[in-house]
Amino acid sequence: MMVRRHVVMLPALCWNQRRRDFYAVTADVSTEGIRFRSSSLLAIGEDLTCSIRHVGTLEARIAQVAGQEFVACVRGGRAILADLARQFVTLARAQDLQPEPIRAHKRIVPKQKIVQVTTASGQAFLGHVLNVSASGVALLVDHELEIGATIQVGHKAATVMRHFAHGVGVAFTEPFEPAAVHEAMSF
Structure with a gap:
């Protein structure tokens, strides 16, 4: 069958x-x-x-x-x-059944898992880093963030690209150099 x-x-x-x-x-x-x-x-x-x-x-x-x-x-x-x-x-x-693009940057889990997130209105709160790549970061957050919203993740400007349970995926406005992405990195 x-x-x-x-x-x-x-x-x-x-x-x-x-x-x-x-x-x-x-x-x-x-x-x-x-x-x-x-x-x-x-x-x-x-x-x-x-x-x-x-x-x-x-x-x-x-x-x-x-x-x-x-x-x-x-x-x-x-x-x-x-x-x-x-x-x-x-x-x-x-779906139009086109495969998702292959990720260009490797993801890692940094030692610094808690990072300050600041909205465009100046509201600041803490987020938990699930993983990070040169181009973006996955964060667990307790605040509503709209897709397309501009935020700061630590000192990096970013845009909210997607939602998942209790978190968001964001893309950095200016990506890190790939060599700068390692366990000891900071935002």
Whole structure:
């Protein structure tokens, strides 16, 4: 029997109690589960929490692993799974199925994880750095920031590019030199 797959590419942030946050991208969804691609090496049976753009946060268990791909089965009742299936199929139909561009800059997790974030209106608060690259940073924040908003991350001007559960992805107005991105870097 052939399994029908719905190709849908959505960025995801995944984690569990034993593994720090890592990024993945959905590849497709089927009755087998959600197929992801990630540079993290995972194990069958591992439980994950995944925050998937446009879908939300899901609890899942890894059912298959093949190289840098894994299939996760979502935990939940029939109504939850039916609603998720509808969401994924709708998103798959809405996408033009062009793959996302390959990231030009390597991401790292710096030792300095707390950084001051300042809005254009001067409001300042602390953010938690998940990871940083020469071109941007992923931050956990407790404040609403609109996509397109100009902010300061430490001393770097940036623009809010995307939202994820409890955080934002921002692009620096002027990227760091790639050699300046290392664990001991500061903002």
